[in-house]
Amino acid sequence: MVNYGVERNIYSRKYVEEIRERVRPIIQNVIEPNAEIIDKEGKFPRENLLALAKEGWNSVTIPEKWGGLDLGYLGFSIVVEEIGKFDASTALVYAMHVGAAQTIALYGNDDQKERWLLPIRQGFIGTFSSSEKATGGHVWFNLSQAERYGKDYIINAEKSFTTSGGEADFYILQTRTPDTTDPSDNSFFIVDGHDKGITAKPWKALGVRGNHSGPITYRNVKVSHRDLVGHEGLGKEVMDEGVNPIYLLGLASTWLGVAQGALTAAVDHVTKTVNKGFNNSLADHQVIRQKLAEVKIQITALKAWQLDLARHYDELLAEGEPLSLLASEVIEFKVQASELADFAARTAMDVAGGYGYKEGIFERLYRDARAGIPMAPSNNIARDQVGKLLVGLPLELWNEGRIK
Numbered sequence: 001m002v003n004y005g006v007e008r009n010i011y012s013r014k015y016v017e018e019i020r021e022r023v024r025p026i027i028q029n030v031i032e033p034n035a036e037i038i039d040k041e042g043k044f045p046r047e048n049l050l051a052l053a054k055e056g057w058n059s060v061t062i063p064e065k066w067g068g069l070d071l072g073y074l075g076f077s078i079v080v081e082e083i084g085k086f087d088a089s090t091a092l093v094y095a096m097h098v099g100a101a102q103t104i105a106l107y108g109n110d111d112q113k114e115r116w117l118l119p120i121r122q123g124f125i126g127t128f129s130s131s132e133k134a135t136g137g138h139v140w141f142n143l144s145q146a147e148r149y150g151k152d153y154i155i156n157a158e159k160s161f162t163t164s165g166g167e168a169d170f171y172i173l174q175t176r177t178p179d180t181t182d183p184s185d186n187s188f189f190i191v192d193g194h195d196k197g198i199t200a201k202p203w204k205a206l207g208v209r210g211n212h213s214g215p216i217t218y219r220n221v222k223v224s225h226r227d228l229v230g231h232e233g234l235g236k237e238v239m240d241e242g243v244n245p246i247y248l249l250g251l252a253s254t255w256l257g258v259a260q261g262a263l264t265a266a267v268d269h270v271t272k273t274v275n276k277g278f279n280n281s282l283a284d285h286q287v288i289r290q291k292l293a294e295v296k297i298q299i300t301a302l303k304a305w306q307l308d309l310a311r312h313y314d315e316l317l318a319e320g321e322p323l324s325l326l327a328s329e330v331i332e333f334k335v336q337a338s339e340l341a342d343f344a345a346r347t348a349m350d351v352a353g354g355y356g357y358k359e360g361i362f363e364r365l366y367r368d369a370r371a372g373i374p375m376a377p378s379n380n381i382a383r384d385q386v387g388k389l390l391v392g393l394p395l396e397l398w399n400e401g402r403i404k
């Protein structure tokens, strides 16, 4: 077990910086050097995830009893952000994995924790499998439905996107509870990623090309009753209290990291690029500095928000309060962080001129940063939900009974 050597005062900057310092060697030695090839070849970041697993980072929120570092949502958000500064693909794979593991930590029984959480230290990777083409970004609703097979289950489902598809050792799969006609009656299952009935299609996308988030098919996949998460029909609660808080915090922290990566690359470029005609650098132009300052100011604001939100989650967990108390706020944070990554990547490309447009770090960041905007809840759906909550209108959730 890593000994952090600092008092666990989640409100101290020293504690936060200590976590960053601890994870940085893996990022500098493994993740950063792999980033370009992951993008160019669409290579799954297995090596990065294994390096993180070895030191326990893949179990960052998990209690020590189950092989984890027990650093809470605060520790998780910092690690994702640090990875995101160098590679969005790895950060997303990592965020989905930690989210899947944390769902088992919160809702699993000891048998499940032993079988699925302990192997994470050896490199097991998990992920979420929720989205379906049939219902698009309305991920709260699935058309697929589990069937009974004695006391076990058979899963047939077409999932439109699943990060780490075909690579994960386990999927936290969301589908409708057997026999139900109620659209809000969902269940989650832990599905063995090596089942022969699982087929993942290739991931060909604009950015986050190492992510392997393509469509995935589950054909007659048998799932033991031992791998039902909680009990039948618990899906809505698992989604609101388990999946959404950690998934959205991880997603947003990824984009906060990407924004910082873009700013760092841009500052590096403008300070080093000298126009020999005037013997000045790009950084000598006020317009360039203004644009970079705008990104910096927004990053600083979001970093404070991120820490506050993550700490608040840890407090709610410690007090046994529902994490859904922060449901609107974490969606707002996701919107803001993904828009900031997009803005930072566009600004970086702008200040890097024609050089930025060429193949390289700026165009990679520009492509990667777009992924946050459609990821669930898409920023359009998110704004719709936040707006409806503001004015007291009901959300469109759980009411798609017209679909048969």
Ligand SMILES: Cc1cc2nc3c(=O)[nH]c(=O)nc-3n(C[C@H](O)[C@H](O)[C@H](O)COP(=O)(O)OP(=O)(O)OC[C@H]3O[C@@H](n4cnc5c(N)ncnc54)[C@H](O)[C@@H]3O)c2cc1C
Binding pocket: 096, 127, 128, 129, 130, 131, 132, 133, 135, 136, 137, 138, 139, 160, 161, 162, 163, 164, 208, 211, 213, 371, 374, 375, 376, 378, 379, 380, 381, 384, 396
């Ligand atoms: C890189 C990446 C990784 C992903 N990883 C995963 C994963 O690991 N697991 C998983 O389950 N899913 C994953 N997804 C899926 C993702 O979370 C969304 O479910 C998916 O992107 C929705 O896409 P769609 O084309 O079906 O959207 P659609 O629902 O068809 O939306 C199309 C457009 O319409 C808008 N729209 C739709 N409905 C509304 C509405 N009610 N109000 C306002 N606007 C609306 C949307 O904002 C969007 O602009 C991933 C997606 C990406 C891009």
